[in-house]
Amino acid sequence: MTEIIIVFNSGSTSVKFAAYAIGEAKTLNLMSHGEIEGLQSDPRFTAKDPSGKTLGVNAFPRGREIEHRTALHYIVTWLEQNLADAKVVGAGHRIVLGGARYEAPVRIDHDVLAYLDTLVAMEPSHQPYNVAGARALADAFPGLPQVGCFDTSFHRTMPELAQTYALPKDVLDTGARHWGYHGISYDYISRQIPKFAPLARRVIAAHLGGGASMCAMLDAKSVETTMGFGAVTGLPMATRSGDIPQDLLFYLLRAKLFDDQSLEKMLYERSGLLGLSGLSGDMRELQVSDDPRAAQAIAYFVYAMTKVVGAYTSVLGGLDALVFTAGIGENSAPARAGLCRALGWLGVVLDETANQGNGPRISTPDSQVSVWVIPTDEELMIAQHTLALIRP
Ligand code: ADP
Numbered sequence: 001m002t003e004i005i006i007v008f009n010s011g012s013t014s015v016k017f018a019a020y021a022i023g024e025a026k027t028l029n030l031m032s033h034g035e036i037e038g039l040q041s042d043p044r045f046t047a048k049d050p051s052g053k054t055l056g057v058n059a060f061p062r063g064r065e066i067e068h069r070t071a072l073h074y075i076v077t078w079l080e081q082n083l084a085d086a087k088v089v090g091a092g093h094r095i096v097l098g099g100a101r102y103e104a105p106v107r108i109d110h111d112v113l114a115y116l117d118t119l120v121a122m123e124p125s126h127q128p129y130n131v132a133g134a135r136a137l138a139d140a141f142p143g144l145p146q147v148g149c150f151d152t153s154f155h156r157t158m159p160e161l162a163q164t165y166a167l168p169k170d171v172l173d174t175g176a177r178h179w180g181y182h183g184i185s186y187d188y189i190s191r192q193i194p195k196f197a198p199l200a201r202r203v204i205a206a207h208l209g210g211g212a213s214m215c216a217m218l219d220a221k222s223v224e225t226t227m228g229f230g231a232v233t234g235l236p237m238a239t240r241s242g243d244i245p246q247d248l249l250f251y252l253l254r255a256k257l258f259d260d261q262s263l264e265k266m267l268y269e270r271s272g273l274l275g276l277s278g279l280s281g282d283m284r285e286l287q288v289s290d291d292p293r294a295a296q297a298i299a300y301f302v303y304a305m306t307k308v309v310g311a312y313t314s315v316l317g318g319l320d321a322l323v324f325t326a327g328i329g330e331n332s333a334p335a336r337a338g339l340c341r342a343l344g345w346l347g348v349v350l351d352e353t354a355n356q357g358n359g360p361r362i363s364t365p366d367s368q369v370s371v372w373v374i375p376t377d378e379e380l381m382i383a384q385h386t387l388a389l390i391r392p
Contacts, residue, residue, distance in 0.1 A: 001085050001086075001087050002021045002022075002031075002083065002084065002085050002086050002087070003021065003022045003087055003089045004019050004020065004021055004022070004031065004079060004080075004083065004086050004087065004088045004089065005019070005020045005022060005028065005088075005089065005090045005091070005092065005383045005386050005387055006018070006019050006020075006075070006076065006079065006088055006090075006091045006092070007019075007020070007091070007092045007093075007094070007379045007382045007383050007386070008072065008075075008091060008092070008093050008094070008133050008134075008137070009093075009094040009130075009133075009379075010068055010072075010093065010094075010129050010130055010132060010133025010134075010136075011126065011129050011130075012039075012125075012128075012129050013037065013038065013039050013040060014035050014036060014037040014038070014039060015035060015036050015039070015068060015071045015072060015075065015133060016033075016034070016035040017033065017034060017035065017075050018030060018032070018033040018379035018380075018383070019031045019032045019033070019079050019083065019086075019088075020380070020383045021083075021086075022089070022387060022391075026387060026391065028380065028383050028384060028387065030050045030379075030380070031049070031050070031079075031083050031086075032047050032048065032049060032050075032055055032079065032083060033047070033048055033050070033379070034046045034047035034048050034055075034056075034075075036066070036071045036074065036075065039065065039066055039067075039068070039071060040065045041063065041065070042059075042062055042063070043059070043060040043064075043065075043066045043071070044057070044058070044059050044060070045057060045058040045059075045060070045074065045075075045078070047078065047079075047082070055082065056078065056082055058074075058078075067136065068129070068132045068133050068136040069136035069137075069139055069140055071136075072133060072136050072137045072140060073136075073140040073141075076088050076091075076137075076140070076141065076144075088141075088144065089144075089145070089390070090144065090145045090146070090147065090386050090387065090390040091137055091144055091145070091146045091147070091386070092105075092146070092147045092148075092149055092382040092383055092385060092386030093108070093130060093133055093134045093137075093146065093147070093148050093149065093382075094130060094149060094151070094184060094378065094382055095116060095127070095130040095131065095134065095148045095149065095150050095151075096123055096126040096127055096130060096150065096151045096152065096181060096231070097116070097119045097122060097123045097126075097127050097150065097151070097152050097179065098116075098119075098148070098150030098151075098152050098153050099115065099116075099118075099119045099122075099152070099175070099179075100175075100177070101115055102148070102150050102152075102153055103153050103156040104153055105147050105148060105149045105150070105153070105382075105385040105386070105388075105389060106147065106148050106389075107145065107146070107147055107389055107390075108134050108138065108146040108147060108148050110138075112148060113131060113134060113135050113138070116130075116131045116134075116148070117131060119175075122175055122179075122229070122230065123230055123231065125231065125268060126231070134146060134148060145389075145390040147382075147385060147386040147389045147390065149184055149381070149382045149385050149386070150183065150184075151180075151181045151182055151183040151184055152179040152180060152181065152183055153183055153187075154180070154183030154184070154186050154187045154190075154215075154222050155178075155179065155180030155181075155183055155186075155215075155222045155225050156222075157221040157222050157223070158178070158180065158222055158223055158224060158225070159223060162178060162223060162224050162315075163177055163178045164177065164178065165177075165178065165229075176229060177229065178225075178228045178229065179227075179228070179229060180213075180215070180222065180225035180227055180228070181211070181213060181225075181227040181231050182207040182211065182213045182215070182225075182227065183222070184378045184381050184382060185207045185325065185326065185376040185378050185381075186205055186207065186215045186217070186222060186225075187381055188376055188377055188378060188380070188381040189205050189207075189323060189325055189374055189376060190205075190217055190220040190221070191220070192374050193205075193217075193220065193321065193323065193372075193374070194220075196321075196360060196361070196370075196372050196374060197320070197321045197370050197372065199320070200320035200321035200370065201218060201219055201320055202216075202217075202218060202313075202316040202317065202318050202319050202320045202321075203216075203217045203218075203220075203316075203319075203320060203321045203322070203323060204216050204217075204308075204309055204312050204313070204316070204319060204321075204322050204323070205217060205322075205323040205324075205325065206305065206322070206323065206324050206325065206329055206339075207325050207326045207329065207376065208235075208324065208325070208326050208327070208328035208329035208332070208335065209326035209327040209328060209329075210237065210238045210239075210281070210327065211227075211231060211237050211238075211240065212234075212235045212236070212237045212238075212242075212301075212326075212328070213225055213226045213227040213234050213235060214226045214234070214235065214305065214308045214309075214312065216312035216315050216316050218316055223315060223316070224311075224312055224315050226242075226308055232264075232267050232268055234308075235301070235304050235305060235308065236271070236272040236273060236276070236300060236301055236304055237272045237273070237281075238272055238273055238274060238281030238282065238283075239268065239269050239270065239271060239272050239273070239274045239275070239281040240267065240268050240269075240271055240272045241267045241268075241271035241272055241275065242271075242272065242304060244267075249263065273286060273297045273298075273301060276293070276296065276297035276300055277289075277291070277293045277294050277296070277297035278293055279291060279293060279294055279297075280294075283298070283327070283328045283331075283332050283335065284331075284332075286298055287332065287334055298334065298335065298338065299338070301335065301338075302335060302338035302339050302342065303342075305339050306339060306342040306343070309322070309339070309343060309346075313346065319346060319369050320369065320370070321369060321370045321371070321372060322339075322340075322343075322348070322369055322370075322371045322372070323371075323372045323373075323374050324336050324359075324362075324371075324372070324373050324374075325373070325374055325375065325376040326376055329373065330358060330373055330375050330376075331358060333355050333356050333358070336350075336355055336362060336371075336373070337350055337352070337355055340355070340362070340363070340371055343369070346368065346369055347367060347368025347369060348363060348367055348368070348369045348371060349363055349364040349366060349367040349368075350362060350363060350364070350367075350371070351363055351364045351367075358373050359372060359373030359374075360372055360373055360374065
């Protein structure tokens, strides 16, 4: 029998999964990954092997919505029937917000789910669906051990000063906190850095995907990060604005140009690289565009990162290494080059050839700060935490 850990990322319109076989000495070997997308309209299941070869597809009846429970049940059953001799023995869920209670991954039970429900209003774009996925699996397979891994947990090591805001106590007591996100990715990266730069103590990592953030780490622990209370703050992203002044929001509301819902939608879905360029939120498209607005959007993205590195180098008292990860970080030579060139004052010297080849080391040997491209693997991180909790 092959024991399997499944990792789920349940979103509003899709459920993504990755299935790992537990091997000798608790190693985890990826067997399959895939998703059911189009949950509300045109649900389609796809499973691939680690090389990307399709293992299975299935279209559900068109125009008929399926619930998370049906989707998760289908995935578990499909894996048990289609991977040789497979038995699913545990599931790990990506959950963005663990709040003040969960500073580490946790075994999921009804009490945990009830607490996570209370956080939904703080982060409505991912949290309700992440929690719905965990609840649906618990309903469908009550005996299956489940673990929640939280994007906010990694940042709970930030000093109290970095976690708070200059707001009255009664407001802070409602849960207003600098939570920070992308923590599962930073957790993984923090464990990879010693393999590349064993002496680096003061590190800035940049998770640059559809969502983008940066994290200052001291001795592999988060001390600052750009995403704050929700996932729209900090760096500009594909379609999210990043930081903008509060007084602008008051103006837009006061002038009745937006209400709270349309304002939130605009900041999440029509801003960032898409808003700036008017063309696309996808870095690949911006890089090949001749339109000057595309170049300006990339320049703004690089400028925002440059400001953060300045601030975080100060917070860390210097900088030993800079790490790029996620879709843009791992693949966009121009974005990385833009930032590295702006950091000449720090002694960063870019190795142009290595940068074109996506690393791993993209700084020259005499660069005073080493610069790296390290692919992230959030699913593997969740699978490792899940295994550690269900097989202590
Ligand atoms: P998500 O945050 O949705 O998980 P990813 O980490 O996969 O996304 O990052 C997606 C982004 O990565 C895309 O929006 C695209 O801009 C960028 N990207 C992917 N491949 C490349 C590439 N070859 N060059 C530049 N950017 C890329």
